[in-house]
Amino acid sequence: MPGRTDTPKQHFEESSSHLEGPTATYGLLGKDLDLFSEAGFDMEKIHLKRNAPVAQLYEDAIKYEGAVISNSGALINFSGKKTGRSPKDKRIVYEETSKDDVWWGPVNMKVSTCENQLPESEVKWCRECSRSRLVWAQQMDEHTFEINRERAIDYLNTRENVYVFDGFAGWDPRYRIKVRVICARAYHALFMHNMLIRPTAKELETFGEPDFTIYNAGQFPANRFTAGMTSSTSVEVNFKRKEMVILGTEYAGEMKKGIFSVMHYLQPVKFGNLSLHSSANEGPDGDVSLFFGLSGTGKTTLSADPRRKLIGDDEHVWSDAGVFNIEGGCYAKCVGLDAEKEPDIYNAIRFGSVLENVTYDYGTREPNYEDTGITENTRVAYPIEFIPNCKLPCMANTHPKNVIYLTCDAFGVLPPVSLLNSDQAQYWFLSGYTSKTPGTEDGITEPSPTFSTCFGQPFIILHPSRYASMLAKKMTEQGSRCWLINTGWVGGKFGVGKRCPLKYTRAIVDAIHDGSLAKSEFQKSPIFDLQIPVSIPGYDIPQNILNPALAWSDKDAFIKQNKSLADMFTKAFERYEADCSPEVKAAGPKY
Numbered sequence: 001m002p003g004r005t006d007t008p009k010q011h012f013e014e015s016s017s018h019l020e021g022p023t024a025t026y027g028l029l030g031k032d033l034d035l036f037s038e039a040g041f042d043m044e045k046i047h048l049k050r051n052a053p054v055a056q057l058y059e060d061a062i063k064y065e066g067a068v069i070s071n072s073g074a075l076i077n078f079s080g081k082k083t084g085r086s087p088k089d090k091r092i093v094y095e096e097t098s099k100d101d102v103w104w105g106p107v108n109m110k111v112s113t114c115e116n117q118l119p120e121s122e123v124k125w126c127r128e129c130s131r132s133r134l135v136w137a138q139q140m141d142e143h144t145f146e147i148n149r150e151r152a153i154d155y156l157n158t159r160e161n162v163y164v165f166d167g168f169a170g171w172d173p174r175y176r177i178k179v180r181v182i183c184a185r186a187y188h189a190l191f192m193h194n195m196l197i198r199p200t201a202k203e204l205e206t207f208g209e210p211d212f213t214i215y216n217a218g219q220f221p222a223n224r225f226t227a228g229m230t231s232s233t234s235v236e237v238n239f240k241r242k243e244m245v246i247l248g249t250e251y252a253g254e255m256k257k258g259i260f261s262v263m264h265y266l267q268p269v270k271f272g273n274l275s276l277h278s279s280a281n282e283g284p285d286g287d288v289s290l291f292f293g294l295s296g297t298g299k300t301t302l303s304a305d306p307r308r309k310l311i312g313d314d315e316h317v318w319s320d321a322g323v324f325n326i327e328g329g330c331y332a333k334c335v336g337l338d339a340e341k342e343p344d345i346y347n348a349i350r351f352g353s354v355l356e357n358v359t360y361d362y363g364t365r366e367p368n369y370e371d372t373g374i375t376e377n378t379r380v381a382y383p384i385e386f387i388p389n390c391k392l393p394c395m396a397n398t399h400p401k402n403v404i405y406l407t408c409d410a411f412g413v414l415p416p417v418s419l420l421n422s423d424q425a426q427y428w429f430l431s432g433y434t435s436k437t438p439g440t441e442d443g444i445t446e447p448s449p450t451f452s453t454c455f456g457q458p459f460i461i462l463h464p465s466r467y468a469s470m471l472a473k474k475m476t477e478q479g480s481r482c483w484l485i486n487t488g489w490v491g492g493k494f495g496v497g498k499r500c501p502l503k504y505t506r507a508i509v510d511a512i513h514d515g516s517l518a519k520s521e522f523q524k525s526p527i528f529d530l531q532i533p534v535s536i537p538g539y540d541i542p543q544n545i546l547n548p549a550l551a552w553s554d555k556d557a558f559i560k561q562n563k564s565l566a567d568m569f570t571k572a573f574e575r576y577e578a579d580c581s582p583e584v585k586a587a588g589p590k591y
Contacts, residue, residue: 035209040153041162050164051204052189054352060161060186067187071365073351074380076358077187080219082233082249083357083375085257087458089233089248094141098239101269103463110141110228144228145238148245152217156184163189166207167196169259170317171395172324175271179259180210188216191252191354194381196259197328212262214244214255222247239265252356253379256331257459260315263326265461267317274318274470277456279303280311280325280400283513288323288396290316292455293406294434298487300332301502302406302509304344309391312384318474324395330387334358334378337369348386355380399478402512403471405455409488410435410447412497413562415548417508418484418530419522423587425475425482426468429454430576430584431569435488447494449565451572465579483512484530491544491551493561504541511536525549527562528589563591 037043049056058075061067068076092102094110102108156162163183170176181192192214199207221232233248237258244258260277267273279291281303288311293299300313312325313332332345334355339346349355349367356379359371369378384390405428407414420428432452453464460467475482487505491497511517520533526549533546544550552558566589577585 042157046157046162047160048162048164051166052163054190057186057190065185065187068360068365070355070360070367072349074349074353074355075190076355076360078357079252080250082251084251084377085253086233086235086249089231089235091236093145093236093238095240102461107457108461144226145236147226148222148234148236148247149215152215152245152247155217155220156182159184165189165192166204167198169196169263169326170324171197171393172319175273175317175319177211177266178207180213181216181255183216184219188252191381192255194329194354194383195256195327195331212242214258216246216255218246218250220247237261261459261461264459268462268466274467274474276316276318277454277459278316279313280316280323281305281308282311282391282396283308286398287401288398289402289404290400291404291406294450294452294455297406297408297434299406306389309389310387311391311394311396322395322397322399329381329383331379331381334369334380335372335376344387348382349380353380353382400480403475403480403482405484407434407486409486410494411561411565412489412491412493413548413558413565414486415525415530415532416486416500416504416545418532420482420484422472422476423583426472426584427587428484429468429471430464431573432457449568463579465576481518490548504545507539507541511539526559527566527591566591
């Protein structure tokens with residue numbers, strides 16, 4: 001038949017130049033093979049595929065993992081039992097190179113501790129000799145990691161296909177790190193192909209030894225009886241070995257956020273840069289804005305502006321030269337996705353994108369974004385160049401002109417916009433406040449305050465005050481303005497007032513970018529002592545929107561609610577007081 005191309009005997013075979021020896025080692029050079037052998041991989045048995053083409057990953061995911069191609073060309077995958085991160089199973093190895101920098105506690109838990117492992121008699125002895133106790137703890141921590149690492153590699157050695165993706169984290173060549181992902185699912189390889197920065201052919205040829213390696217054996221459980229383990233899921237980071245091991249969870253987001261945590265350590269400690277959980281965009285004149293905000297505050301919506309270039313939607317670094325994105329892609333929520341409301345994300349779901357835990361119509365293969373039967377945390381991962389107005393490369397050689405904190409205040413007392421001074425900027429950054437509202441989570445019947453320090457507590461490694469002081473220093477040096485925008489309720493708390501109309505919030509962001517807001521006349525708010533604009537020149541925003549006190553019919557109730565929220569702030573901030581200056585501590589609410 002004219003135009004027909006012969007099909008290879010095995011659809012996954014590549015050209016013979018990549019097939020040497022008894023097994024296929026697609027894309028691997030001799031020096032790479034040595035590294036894998038030294039790591040414990042059985043090169044006589046496994047079939048390694050390095051930086052495989054997207055089409056090949058599609059083929060393997062469909063053939064071996066039950067993936068499906070959607071009607072728009074995206075690959076629909078399922079992560080199994082775990083459909084979100086497992087923060088309680090995250091561990092950092094307690095070792096000498098990083099132990100003095102890590103903020104130990106409920107966020108960064110040690111793999112094991114002396115009290116958890118020794119008999120009571122030995123614990124008493126150990127407490128009398130802290131040095132002996134420390135040496136024991138270090139040995140046990142690294143030993144536990146070695147057990148899990150070997151368990152992961154042993155599992156990978158049993159797989160017919162093992163996928164390797166080599167890429168970069170960080171768009172600035174001076175500060176990027178080389179990341180190697182080793183996994184057993186084509187879905188995971190394609191996910192990290194999208195989320196890391198994809199190397200050119202030349203960069204891949206000269207990639208060399210990675211700066212950090214992820215061993216993802218998520219299909220295989222951790223041994224929960226191993227010292228320091230709490231379940232069959234384990235996500236461990238070892239800064240000394242520059243490795244991460246994943247067992248017992250196939251949720252791909254663990255890899256993305258794992259690298260983010262690594263950058264939260266390396267950028268400040270190694271390079272003196274500030275890592276940030278934020279989105280960023282750039283105006284036509286080169287002015288950069290950073291947007292911080294927890295889930296539900298509008299970070300994605302407000303940073304997506306057709307008049308401004310998107311630098312990135314989630315993870316950034318503020319260096320001595322400007323701002324750069326850590327990632328090569330976006331990981332967007334899909335629940336309730338609508339083509340009219342979020343056209344950029346909707347249109348990015350095409351060939352090469354990874355849909356995660358999204359159900360679909362069996363007949364048409366059309367995704368059902370309203371169905372949360374598997375999870376409410378349905379996601380899509382796609383290369384950032386799938387967004388039409390992204391900035392490539394994803395970096396700006398100018399410093400942020402505006403830093404915007406987003407909060408959703410369900411108590412209705414915070415103004416829709418206020419200007420923060422340096423001390424307030426640190427206080428609110430450390431607090432990381434927003435509120436959950438009824439309907440967002442099961443069991444939430446009243447507005448519930450949430451305080452996630454640095455607007456990303458699960459991912460930070462150092463003490464929060466180190467990030468906060470770096471942020472304040474950079475804003476002072478560069479003359480950046482810091483704004484607090486409340487996208488929550490006005491005229492009363494949830495159930496009484498109404499959510500601030502999006503048109504006004506967008507107008508406020510526009511006024512920040514064109515400089516109108518900075519020229520406004522300001523007045524102080526009660527208790528929180530925030531500078532709020534009396535009006536914004538050129539923008540028709542009612543005063544009872546700008547000043548929440550004017551929107552409350554019951555003034556006494558307004559002050560009472562202010563005091564109630566202030567008490568929540570004061571209690572939440574107690575854990576940071578000892579490491580803050582008196583000025584930052586005094587920047588909180590008072591009455």
